[in-house]
Amino acid sequence: MLYNAYELQRTMLSGAAAWASVGAEILTNPKLPMGYFGFGPIMASALDVFAHATMSRGKPEFDIEEVNVGGKVHGVTESxxxxxxxxxxxxxxHAGLPADAPKLLVVAPMSGHYATLLRGTVARMLQTCEVYITDWADAKMVPADAGHFxxxxxIDYLIDFLHHIGPGAHVLAVCQPSVPAFAAAxxxxKHEDPCRPATLTMMGGPIDTREAPTSVNDVAMNQPLSWFENNVVATVPLTYPGAGRKVYPGFLQLAGFMAMNLGSHMMSHYGMFMHLVEGADExxxxxxxxxxxxxxxxxxxxDFYLQTVEHVFQRHSLPxxxxVHRGEVIDLAGIHDTALLAVEGEKDDISGLGQTKAALHLAHNLPDERKKYYMAEGAGHYGIFNGSKWRNRIAPVLEDWIRQHQRKPLKIVA
Incomplete structure (x- = not known):
């Protein structure tokens, strides 16, 4: 019933959003005088904000068409x-990359948003690396006969992806995937896989959530696993290819994140409204x-959501x-030559300081010279992989780390 109720509400709001958008366009039409006087601009701006807040959205595109390297612009190929x-x-x-450019696998979070949330991450690293990214599917769009996940x-997907990329690749795990990426490494x-990553960078990841727990961790700890299964797991409606599949809906994850900083989001929308009224369209x-x-x-x-809650946030199984992966306990001593970089944001309110850094202590079989910690001053959770702090301060640290531990590609003999 939860998902069906949401779909009904979404359908109703979509109609309201369409009418609001039409109203805003009429009021801002330069041929109509009402948009210039009285409450016309205010009404138009209010309708525009409402339409934007309630409109339906699908999967965004990366839309990375070009990259500027050393003042020269190159067209980007996505495949x-x-x-x-x-x-x-x-x-x-892109054509500006040298033949021996590092290959970087960016592991996007499977936490309610699409991989395009890391658009800025990919665009920045494209300046020096051939970039791969995990483009996770929307579970409601995956037919039930495709099985479970x-x-x-x-972890198997990450290993398969690294096998496809080949030996010497580097991995960047952003937030939630730090745990399965750490496990995969x-x-x-342990098995001396020739495609094991040369470096693994974990940014804002919940490796050990006992360190500086945040409100996200508290929510996971304050309820038994059965509560999550009974209250936030829903069944995909018949209108989608994945009908009948049990999922944790993205709209619930979004509602949780919005509630964490509701005042900030309200002020952002008020700011948008004022910019529209003032004509500051940019x-x-x-x-x-x-x-x-x-x-x-x-x-x-x-399955994935409940196991993550249980093993990452409640039982702290990895630290x-x-x-256990496929019946075998994961031995972190297997990480013996994959160089680790842990990046944390000083103001991260989702993964507290120390949660990602814990990986460096857990990899006890790795020499200290292959471990590095970087704390980004003034950066929040999203600031460590998007925005100016990421582009100008954090990315250069990552690029330098990759450069230091670049391996010569080896051919795999079949």
């Missing part, structure tokens, strides 16, 4: 290089662009040495 039911592997490259599958290292457009991405959400499978 799907590997297709899987629950996520594709995308590749971005859980933490074991997530351990599994591959400022209003920047706010709209952010919320276009922020409100574009997708569902994740119930305790109790995390």
């Amino acid at each position: 799907i290089v590997l297709h899987r039911p629950f996520g594709n592997l995308l590749r971005f490259d 859980d933490l074991d599958d997530y 351990a599994v591959m290292g 400022n209003a457009a920047a706010t709209k662009a952010f919320y276009d991405e922020y409100r574009s959400v997708c569902d994740m499978t119930a 305790k040495g109790e995390f």
Whole structure:
């Protein structure tokens, strides 16, 4: 009933949003005088904000068409290089990259948003790397006959993606995937997999949520797993390809994130309204662009969501040495030559300081010279992978780390 109720509300608001958009366009039509006098601009701006806040959104595009390297602009090629039911592997490259450019796999979060949330991450790293990214599917769009998807599958996908990219690749895990990426590196290292990553960078990841727990961690700890299964897991309606699949809906994740900083979001929309009234369209457009991405959400499978709550936030299985993959306990001693970089934001209110840094202590079989910690002063959770702090301060640290630990590609003999 939860999902059906949401769909009914969404349908009703979509109609209201369409009418509001039409009203805003009429009031701002330069041929009509009402847009210039009295309450015309105010009404038009209010309708515009309402339409933008309530309109339906689908999956955004990356739209990275070019990259500027050393003052020279190069066209960017985006392609799907590997297709899987629950996520594709995308590749971005351009003619300005040297033949020996590092290959970087960006592991996007499967936490309610699309991989396009990391558009700025990809665009910045394209300056020096051939970039791959995990483009996770919206679970409601995956047919039920495609099977299930859980933490074991997530780790398997990462290993398969690294096999496709080949030896010497680097991995950048943003937030939630730090845990499965860390586990995958351990599994591959233990088995001396030739495609194990040369470096693994974890940014704002919940490796050990016992360190500086945040409100997100508190929510996960204050309720038994059965509460999440009974209250936030829903069934995909018949109108979608994944009808009947159990999922954690993206709209619930978005509601939770919005509630965490409700005052800030309200002020952002008020600021958008004032910019529209004043005619500062560029400022209003920047706010709209952010919320276009922020409100574009997708569902994740119930299996993956519940296992993440249980093992990452409640039982702390990985730091305790109790995390199991395909029946085998993951031994973090397997990470012996994959260089680790842990990046945290000083003002991160989702993954507290110390949660990602814990990975450096847990990889006890890795020499200290292959470990690095960087704390981004003044950066919040999203600031560590998007925006000026990411582009100008954090990305250069990552590029330098990759440069220091670049491996010569090896050919795999079949």
